Amino acid sequence: MNPTIDVSYDVERVRHTHKMRTDNEWYAPGGGGINVARVLSRLGTPSRCIYTAGGATGPALDGLIDRHQLARTRIPIEGPTRVASAVLERETGKEYRFTPQGPHLGEDECRACLAALEEVECGTLVLSGSLPPGVPDDFYAHATALMRKRGVAVVLDSSGKALASGIEGGGLLLVKPSQGELAAFVGRPLENLEAIGAAAMAIVEAGRAQLVAVTMGHEGAVLARKSGPLLLPALKIEAASAVGAGDSFVAGMVHALVNGHDELEAFRWGIAAGSAAVLRAGTDLARPDDIKRLLEQVGAPVAHGEVEAGVFRR
Template sequence: MIKNIVTITLNPTVDKSTTVENLKPEKKLRCTPPKYEPGGGGINVSRGLARLGIKSVALFTCGGRTGELLEQLLKEENVTTSTIPTAAETRENFIVVDTSHNEQYRFGMPGEDITAAEVKDIAKIIHGLSPTPEIVVISGSLPPGIEPAFIGMLVRELKEKGAKVIADTSGEALTEVLKEGVYLLKPNLGELSTLTGMKDLDNESADEAAKQLIDEGKAEIVVVSLGPQGAYLVSKDESIHVPAPSVKKLSTVGAGDSMVAGMVAILAQGGSHKDMARMGVACGSAATMSTGTGLFTKENAERLYKWLSR
């Protein structure tokens, strides 16, 4: 049983969500009372792990009144936190669901600049983690002030200390991460196509593309997210497709992070690759059954996992 798990979120957020009937421009809209929830890739993974009974430490940058609210919200969800203070205010995102059409509008706000001194503090804190985490999840976007190469450096140091690094990021940060190689990577078809140079990927060719990344030493395990079609888990010796169960979709916010949480939970318990893929798809699908940014409920995730394991 792996007990020392750390998630890293360098551009966290507080997600504010509400609903309104018949969204129209230049009209005063009567919204329901807002709901505030923690957000950001690694933070959501820690939230998901907590729901599955797996302990982790959510390490994230934190500043201002929004940062204080973020800490309080995570405390209410029984997530252990370790914060890196910043002068910049922690950002907010805004999600609105138009109930007349069940359409979701997601407004992502940019983070404020992280100073050069704060970047050094982040590196020092992560370098000084003791004992070295057995699993480290680096997930989410980068705020202004942090260069993509910084993430590559973190991956290299953590690997040298023996940590299994799981990465779920995008763009230049993902490119830098793959220069170092990770234990597990979770791209979607579009990202996989960009990383491998293989165009027009589908379910069949995704297997080949994932194996290319593994052969190049960029990852030991590649889990290709296929959205409503489930996921492919590919390792050096295995190729496992898990179809997504049919559920009533209310929101896609946090589905990818929930998928990572499900896989890490099984990995922490010494489970098989097949069970990792099943729990990942189960948690990702269960997250779409929740409104706003609510992630998944343990009951829905476990029910879907049992269904996928039949």
């Protein structure tokens, strides 16, 4: 619903006022769903991007998607497609990310998006990313209900009110909030693994999602499922960029699930893909060779009652 043209640069040092000469310039099609599709395509799982695009920057996004050889369904809008920037400061190794809010969508444009979903033939739909201005907070909930009537499994990865409405609407195969996004959903801090596991399990036990994967950055991830929560620690790697890590995690899990793996193996694929994404600076996302190499380093998920200090005690 809110794709981007992702631009990344390197600069020696970030300084205010001064003109800073950049190098290592890179352009890529972005936004949650498009990032997921890019990684799925690399892994050999067929996918189609369904996205909005408009203004002078819309055709540029189309061209970038075509360059990545992704099947696409473009929904034309009047507003310009946003351009997001990631700047790596070599002197400190810090990355600065600038992400516009996105174009305003009118009611007719929102209806066109739902109408496009009625024409899509797929087994699994990934709803990913923020909602741009003008789109109702419950858009993802409506989209999920529409697709579930057609027997399509739905995966949700968003934030704020769009995430909350999507979860409350239910009918999800998988929802992937970050620790901060889950805390915002439940309205309280989640300061330890036991609290995170309990909050994720509450979503599963309420029947809103079969699986809830909570990513926690360098601390790994928690997977809630009907039989209880699991933990996978993060792999010890040197991170070059955080861009697209969550999207790569989703792609890894979806790839495994749609290719017949169980939820535990899919969780391992998610950790491997998310870790592979941070190996590369800029907007390159996870690469298959890195994912498969890191997958060998991912251990078995730890069940409740097996973590120190009674984490996941139920």
